[in-house]
Amino acid sequence: MTTLSPTDPTAAAPARTTPTPTGPIPVPPRGAARLDVELVTEALLGRWAAARRTARERAARPELHRPLDATVAEHRERVFAQLQLLAEEGVSRPMLPEHLGGPHDNGANVAAFEELVVADPSLQIKAGVQWGLYTAAIIQLGSEQQQRDWVPDAMSLATPGAFAMTEIGHGSDVQSLATTATYDPATEEWEIHTPFRAAWKDYLGNAAIHARAATVFARLITGGVDHGVHCFYVPVRDADGALLPGISSEDDGPKGGLNGIDNGRLAFEHVRVPRTHLLNRYGDVAPDGTYTSPIESPGRRFFTMLGTLVQGRVSLDGSAIRASQLALHIALTYATQRRQFTAADPTQEMVLMDYQAHLHRLLPKLAATYAGAFAHEQLLQAFDDVFSGRADDPESREDLETLAAALKPTSTRLALDTIQECREACGGSGFLAENQLVGLHQDLDVYATFEGDNTVLLQLVAKRLLSDYTSELRSVDRAGIGRFIAQRAEVLAKRHTPWARLGQDLSDRRSPRRAFDSMREAHFQEDLLADRARVRVEEVALALRPTARMSPAEAAAEVNKHQVEMLDAARAHVDLVRWRAFTAGIEQLEDEGTRAVLTDVRDLFGLTLINDDLAWFLLNGMISTQRARQIGSDLRRLLRRIRPHVLDLVAAFDVRPGHVRAPIALGGEQERQEEAAAYFRDQRARHDAPVSEKVLRERARPSRREAAKHTEAH
């Protein structure tokens, strides 16, 4: 038994007075598949490549960068000045419709906006408040006359504006807002009023200091009837920045991040604005107070108005992916230079990137970021198709809204998790502000709960999936019902037969290599992910079937008992969407080596998703125990295969100097390593290196291994 000493090699690091960090960073071996970096960069730039390139040059300019140490007040002033610069340069001009003299290029506008995140997320979101929300509300909800009246000053920043939707008491539940706008036919005015503290508008960018006007969401009341939430244009401060009569404002004060934005609260005490200040595209009152709307159903009217504002979610999805790319660029660059602990070669420390645990913590995030980037490009194209009018029908709008509601929570979650993992993977260096990761996490933090709380959005997606499922059932004919029942029986049969996929086992048995190859087949991953997405919805739908016969209160309670499963169903759907987008993205690339490398990355993404939910696949008989047992080592094999391509994969993100300001990712670490290596080389050459006590002691006695051999021989 004495030869069984698995721990010896990993015990205290061997004595070593001369660590020599040398050797090139691993690159793909000659002849092996290799990523064509420019090709991939081009694919990731997508349809609005030109707009992104210009925006990336802009984002590299130092005058637009996030300060590392500033009070809230200083940071706010800096960002406001930066915003003036952007206004002067007409950065948001592409969003303008033709009748306002713009190109109405929504895709280009959003693409450019997303790139700003690497300059300063505060600047990005402040620009988003001014143009993506406040100005966009006027354009989307107002008449052409209203647009002509208010948009030019909004674009030029002559009128900084707040987007006054959220209230203290109601965040993502916009339908329950309590601010009222009551029409007075005597004066032909609206009276905007905040009835109680919980109805104060809150978290509004620009509200604490800079806003001169606001687009205020309030319940439209005329003739004693509440027509639901509409949007009003309300001046809030005069030219000197003093609050107008009846307007109150409070400062939200310091926040977890985005401190370059003056978030604050607004309240209205019987504030009067003219009748024409109702943004009246989807609802209007005549001078006598008669309400009219092109959309009869109040529910549909509300969701149509809200739907015009989907751009915020679309752009946060892209920004979150871009932020993940920056974080990965920093952490993976550092990991290929930083050396720590001696392992394989006792004269040389290993770079972090060669540790299995390091690959394991970072590469799945890299893979998910690729998936997210391809999925986002699809979302952005869908958004542009709808808003350009090229494909603007109710179904496309609804699909767009669902896709945005699905991707925004996933990418913002990914960004936070990725940035945090990157920060920890950089150790103490990752905690220094100069290395950007902590600031990025602080700023991106709120992306998870604003523009629709992530949980609320995933619930929306789940409802849409359930409603699609139900319509599908409703629409099937008798033959279809038979098919449905057969499918359902198949699922149940699988569930009660863990060996249902026995075929997998028979073909794979005793050949892990074959199992590895087949799990890497696209259809294997797609089948599993698609089956899960379908069955997860089906399970919830069936569980909720009795609610049709319940009172609303009972039904709601029952639905609540399945909320976690609903969210799981939504996540399963998004996973499939992202996997398919990634796969489609690879297929369009016309270089075999590039496709081979990216397919490994896609497999890492797909198998990670499957592995993370492995018990579910097992319990539903969708994967054999043989393959399930194999998946961990397959993932580790993929990590090793992708390892030589890490720097290429990161390079394709086109994160540039100026975006990267982190010294640890700009060669600082490499320089230090080389200096230390030179020192030890020099010492060895001079033969004056001190000898280690440990080595002396080893020399003074027979080695343990020899002693052991000696013992065994006797």
Added chain:
Amino acid sequence: MTTLSPTDPTAAAPARTTPTPTGPIPVPPRGAARLDVELVTEALLGRWAAARRTARERAARPELHRPLDATVAEHRERVFAQLQLLAEEGVSRPMLPEHLGGPHDNGANVAAFEELVVADPSLQIKAGVQWGLYTAAIIQLGSEQQQRDWVPDAMSLATPGAFAMTEIGHGSDVQSLATTATYDPATEEWEIHTPFRAAWKDYLGNAAIHARAATVFARLITGGVDHGVHCFYVPVRDADGALLPGISSEDDGPKGGLNGIDNGRLAFEHVRVPRTHLLNRYGDVAPDGTYTSPIESPGRRFFTMLGTLVQGRVSLDGSAIRASQLALHIALTYATQRRQFTAADPTQEMVLMDYQAHLHRLLPKLAATYAGAFAHEQLLQAFDDVFSGRADDPESREDLETLAAALKPTSTRLALDTIQECREACGGSGFLAENQLVGLHQDLDVYATFEGDNTVLLQLVAKRLLSDYTSELRSVDRAGIGRFIAQRAEVLAKRHTPWARLGQDLSDRRSPRRAFDSMREAHFQEDLLADRARVRVEEVALALRPTARMSPAEAAAEVNKHQVEMLDAARAHVDLVRWRAFTAGIEQLEDEGTRAVLTDVRDLFGLTLINDDLAWFLLNGMISTQRARQIGSDLRRLLRRIRPHVLDLVAAFDVRPGHVRAPIALGGEQERQEEAAAYFRDQRARHDAPVSEKVLRERARPSRREAAKHTEAH
């Protein structure tokens, strides 16, 4: 098929102009088991209850609190002034040994230190640097004379000190530090020298501004022999704060958090200190340069010296748990008051806490925090037993170091995840600095990588587990080997028979209730967690068996291929430790109701751990598919059972006003809810509430349900 409409109840919220948030916060029904809050508080306070109580009073004092908006410079000055206060009040006096006039009460000292985290983590860590590291190094590594020379000024803060261990090039790998201390017998001096940039000391608290002296870790070289890393007392600044000759310092600048501490770098250019400045308890040189040490093996000597500094890890474990408690107090209090969206009752919005998803995201963190608190008390007692000398033997020290290395990564990870989940669960409010959660996350962030990087520590634990396993094998006699082989065969048999636990199925079949009860049996959870902890180690040990015949380089490469499994083995071990500590903690409580409620919480902890690794348990034949399929609904059932006790469970943490400064957890939300409710009540009483357009439309036509009935009837 028309009755199948599972989504209807969850579609757009029903029309409602009068949300009335009312009703008491759910409490346990009369007669049901209920938590004795004071009893649990007492149990959590543990052996050093008195010290904790005093420290909690101190932490509630406003002058010790974290500022919400300050520049780095302002925050540093504030914290330094606070530290002076603590010094004047003799807060760290309990750590002093008798010969320095102290009570040598290490447990009380650490307990009090941990409580500081709710005042300002910067203050806590600055105190930790001064007394827990710099002063402790002198006490632990120095002679009595050295202690008398330097400790009094360290305690009084007359000499602020830095603990100069970490180098830019080497963080957790202390053995590879490159700073040298070369003995010159001619002058009887040490020459401390930084040979290259990577050897600069970095991230040192106090180094940028305040430190007058430093305990510097450097390779001791005398007579051409390198005796490994030792610690030296080195003055670095004069009384005016000017750097002494040969000393260089740089400021680490702003960080992700803990900005009240002046972290910085130090370098030494042939700096000379007297021979007696070597802290000489574990190694000394005579005037002629002869090296002596009470510990022969250089490896053991090094680890003994390092082991004396385990206090840092112990105290971070406790601080992380305390920070989680504060975060949970804030988020769970808010969740019981905040209402959002209409569900069960259309006239009333639901409190967040009643949403299944909300319970699901927060209660497992609450359960893990309880487990962590009980585990920490065991760690603290073990620490005190060793350092008081009551149980100071090599094995106890090693056990203590392993336990600290196991718990610190787990609790700091838990704290970060818990705080982040709490911040997101509070929506936009959670992002405001005044509500404490973002600041807490920023400050605690670095706890994951300092005092031993979490990954490195878990790897240490894994090595210890592997080495214990190997010794166990070595020590078994022939009969034992037979037993081992039989056990191993049993594991393999289970693995290849997913139905091995068929007994579970037979007894549980068709009775989810019985399955629920039996999964809640302590021995069921303990068996699973213990089996996993054992088998995970065994698997790695067997996989590494061939390394015994490999060259060190090959062996290291092979070990690296199993690094992720090693970390998993360590985590499985910690899970078991925490589960057992929680269970032991409950058993000591002499109140049946309290035990019943806490057992539910323990079950939530245990079943969550099992559920998180469910595929592994399935694939190793340790849980039946029947039970595995049941576990999700069992967890949801536990969430509902624990729901009424949430506020009691939080109250037992004894987080006080002054610790909680978050307005959302101090009744602000409740007040707003009540004001809004009163407004709507009043409106209803006056009969002047506007009527909803939606309601009018509904009234104007037969309801859909009636229409549907009508259709069906024909």
